[in-house]
Amino acid sequence: MSSQPPVSPAAAAPAAAPAARRRALIGITAAALLAGGAWAAWWSLVARHSESTDNAYVQARVVQVTAQTGGTVVAIEADDTDHVRAGQRLLKLDPTDAKLALEQAQAQLAQTVREVRQIHSGSDALAAQITLREAELKRLQADMARAQADVDRRAGLVDSGAVGREEFQHATAQLAAARSAVESARAALATAREQQRGSGMLVEGGPIESLPQVQRAAAKVREAWIALRRTELPAPLEGHVARRSVQLGQRLQAGAPVMSVVDLAGVWVDANFKEGQLRNLRLGQPAELVADVYGSKVVYHGRVAGLGAGTGAAFSLLPAQNATGNWIKVVQRVPVRIELDPKEIAAHPLRVGLSMNVTVDVEKQDGALLAPVSAARADHTDVYDGLDREAEADVQRIIAANRGAALPGVAASRPAARPLTLAPAASPLAGVSRSPSA
Secondary structure: OOOOOOOOHHHHHHHHHHHHHHHHHHHHHHHHHHHHHHHHHHHHHOHHHEEEEEEEEEEEEEEEEEOOOOEEEEEEOOOOOOEEOOOOEEEEEOOHHHHHHHHHHHHHHHHHHHHHHHHHHHHHHHHHHHHHHHHHHHHHHHHHHHHHHHHHHHHOOOOOOOOOHHHHHHHHHHHHHHHHHHHHHHHHHHHHHHHHHHHHHHHOOOOHHHOHHHHHHHHHHHHHHHHHHOOEEEOOOOEEEEOOOOOOOOEEOOOOEEEEEEEEEEEEEEEEEEHHHHHHOOOOOEEEEEEOOOHHHOEEEEEEEEEOOOOOOOOOOOOOOOOOOOOOOOOOEEEEEEEEOHHHHHHOOOOOOOEEEEEEEOOOOOOOOOOOHHHOOOOOOOOOOOHHHHHHHHHHHHHHHHOOOOOOOOOOOOOOOOOOOOOOOOHHHOOOOOOOOO
16 A cells, blocks of 8 residues: 655645635625625715714804993993893993983973963963953944044034034044054954964964974983983893903993803804705704714704805905906805704803814705795894883973963873972982892
């Protein structure tokens, strides 16, 4: 029985090398196929239905508080980072000048009302004078009639000598004097009636509050009252104070900025997507956001609330000049507003300008590209309401205190009010509300 000779290791090595390479290539190919399949599955299931960007930043309403009137700062009741409520007093200006202007306007209104009363009193005196002149005219007309009768009786007796010519001339002179007195009385009566008519034109037109001179003086009171109230600057909305630039003793002009109030409870995110990504974005699509300040541990949820009306370059201070000869195409970006869940914002507050990573699920394409008209919203504050009502109450108080009894020929707009004594030192601040911190 013959036996095969043993194979040496040097001869077996060349035969094993191709098999090892084959197995390695098969492994690499399988790994590449698995990675490609995983990527294809991820793209078809996830990436194909989402658009992402890291060019996104937190935005909020930043309301700049400006001085409504000029004055010297005497109190600052809010500083940077402070939380303030809507209507809370932030700043107070020296009210001395405004108080003096209000007192002058109040005194002018009171004087105007009393001048109207004086005109009415003059009208009453003119009416009595007219009555007296009418009676005087009737008496003089009766005297003229008697003088005319005397002349008529003596005219036929002069020729016969029964009445002397001198007596007839005397009767004729009395008739001429009577006629002159009647004409003078008629002219005086006409003058009195014109004076009454001219005086009545100054106060005619209904209630005393509706007279032009009273309205003009009342408008000055309202203006001075509102100017006094504007020496106190309220917070237009609830938020946090930022960028306080005013100092005590500083002289402010109307319109000068003093600080800003930021509404951190209503923040949103402006995500700047490339123009190629906009084809799949629609209103109402859900979004997930991650803030750099908290990291991936905190995920915010929101929705697409609106797409910008233009690119950032189109609304920049120096817009691009794309019609020049040296032109390079730059991919543009459009801001997309993402509304966030208020509960998540309350749990993890955000600040204006923080960076965000945004991923929008674009699988649903049934949303609109532009916001409908009915979705338009407007910001509103009512902290400035009521100033005109308080000023009107002050005007009516002054009129009631100076109008006296009901004036003839002038209808009263309300029942006769109890006269009030004006207190110049206290009345300008009557009804001015104070914040709890004052």
